Amino acid sequence: MTTQQTPEQKAAEARAEKITFGIFGAIVLALVLGFLTMGLTGVGLVAVATVPVIYLLLIMMAGGKG
Numbered sequence: 001m002t003t004q005q006t007p008e009q010k011a012a013e014a015r016a017e018k019i020t021f022g023i024f025g026a027i028v029l030a031l032v033l034g035f036l037t038m039g040l041t042g043v044g045l046v047a048v049a050t051v052p053v054i055y056l057l058l059i060m061m062a063g064g065k066g
Contacts (some may be wrong), residue, residue, distance in 0.1 A: 021055070 003045055005013070034042030 024055075027053075 027046075030046045030050075031043055034046040036042075038045070
């Protein structure tokens, strides 16, 4: 059973979704740019650089702050 959300909760949820899609879009863009500039090495460097970001997002979601 779902509860009704207040307009503030709906706005906060919409903002969180926009931020999430923005992060995903930035990661995909970085992967594409890395591949175009340095080939597979660039993709590997982007993957290594995004590991701390993903860990931070997982910790925030587990703590209820995301």
